[in-house]
Amino acid sequence: MLNFRPSITAQYSAVVDKSVSIVRQLQSCRRYAEARGWDVVGEFVDDGVSATANRPEDRNGWAALLAATDFDAVIIWKVDRLARRVLDFLHADEALQKRGAGLVAVEDPIDMTSPQGRAFAVMLAVFGEMEAEAIRARVRAARAQLLKDGRWAGGGIPYGYLSARNPGGPGWVLVKDPDREPWLVAIVGKALGGVTVNAITTWLTSEGAPLPAGSIARRKSGGIAWNRQTVDGILRNPVLAGMSPHNPGRPKSAKRADPFAVFRDEEGEPVVNEALAVITAEEFTVLQKLLDARSAPQARKRSEREATSPFLSRVVRCDDCDVFLCRGTNQKRPVLYCPSCRQTMSRSAFDPYLIARLLADRGREPLGGSTVEAHWAAAGSSDEARRKILLTQLESLRVRRGVVGRYFDEDRVLLRWRARDSA
CATH class of the missing domain: 3.90.1750.20 (Putative Large Serine Recombinase; Chain B, Domain 2)
Incomplete structure (x- = not known):
């Protein structure tokens, strides 16, 4: 994504999402800005992120753009790079309208400042959604045909098996792994x-x-x-x-x-x-x-369950399933896990990260005649008291799935604080 400022006092931004060539999108946006006499004030890129599977508000680049100040327009390379669902596109445009910013596309001649331009942009979003659905239908049909033919349709190879060339025709088949x-x-x-x-x-x-x-x-x-x-x-x-x-x-x-x-x-x-x-x-x-x-941990005897901190009890939601994450342990280490899709988040790193963000971002906010930081210090080690303080500042806290590994990935955390006048 790019931000632009014209020679006068207005400021502009352009946004680039996933593409075969991010460099090409950036260059196109820069040339567009140069042709209109706008100055770049920042660049935001969401590389390797599918517009079909990810809403604009869930992408780091788009969130960083909305967190920026003093811009009047957002330039995207194409409408379907920003969103592949009409509803997602309208939500993204609404977020910009609240900022007083317009939307421009390099490859699609849209002008969101007029009713005709808005109608045309929505039509482009509709076609993008139709194209995405057509692609999904073709993929489903191709997979069904492969399975009907007894061939391996691709993906992760199950443990205990290998993929081998199909002896009876084209493609691949599964066979048992002797090792x-x-x-x-x-x-x-x-x-x-x-x-x-x-x-x-x-x-x-x-x-x-x-x-x-x-x-x-x-x-x-x-x-x-x-x-x-x-x-x-x-x-x-x-x-x-x-x-x-x-x-x-x-x-x-x-x-x-x-x-x-x-x-x-x-x-x-x-x-x-x-x-x-x-x-x-x-x-x-x-x-x-x-x-x-x-x-479920509840399936075990109470005497066998390990106590976990209630600090994040019914606070964090799974971004995929929209349900609260449950408290539990994994190999005797505290975790949050989704009861539906089973994704987990280690609390050993997540809790300290969240506390640091709270104190850094909201520590000086007024709360009960004092500040968040002062109330936090007074709460001491009480997890219940800390939880109440967190909830006064929190708009939403969601965790999305990521690559399972040893290290904490803060990109999985989707954190929004309350508006400052309503904390």
Whole structure:
């Protein structure tokens, strides 16, 4: 994104989102600004972010633009680079109107300052949404045909399997991995025998079992460590029973795939490849019930649960599922997790990050005849008191999914403070 200032007192900005060539978009916006006599006052780029899957307000570049001051226009390269849904486009334009800023597109001749221009811009957004839906339909149809032909439709290769050239025609098929299949059979056998996912994870680590191909190993005491999420994902993959996952049109909020959403024949029965199965369909159903029964911390005895801080109780929402994150532990470390899609956020880094942001951004805000910073100091170590202070300043706090790893990723945190006159 770019910000521009003309030779007089007004200021302008241009915005560039995902493209095959970000450099090309930036150059086009700069030339457009130069032709109109505008001066650049800043650049904001959202690289590698899909306008189809991400709303403008959830992107770092767009949020940084709205946080900037003194600009009168926003130039985007094309309407469909900003938004692929009409509603998202209208929300983005509304946010600019509240700032008194207009919207201009380099490749699309739109002028949001007139009723005719606004109508034309909405039409472009409609066509962008139609194109995105057409692409999704083509992808779904192609995947369905691959599965119908018995070929591998792509994506992450399940543990215990390999992709190989299709001996009966074009494309690729799945085959069992001779090195990892014995481990897969052992994992499934232990789970069906009542062994918990955590216990299986510990066993795999202690035995030095090979990790999934292409995975990023986590080091622990000089060795390679498995993690619970990997094992749980392995046990929930329907390929264990020779079935192929098939989730056409699965919404973004359903990040955790339904293990029973599988490719089916014309009669609605699952298509089973016996050559890939390590358990029967009936055993797979039993396995899923066992896993679901142990998913929630509330399923464990109260004496076995570890106490966690109530500081963020019913404060943080999952951005994908729009539900409050629950408190829990993972390998005895405090985490927040989504009860729907199962994404997690480690609190060891998240809590200190949030507290630092609160005191830095809102510490001097007035609160109860004093300031936020003073009330925070008076709260001491009381998590309940701290939570009440946080809620007086918070508009919304959401966490989106990200790459699971060792390090805290602040880009996953979508934080909005209350308007200063309403804190």
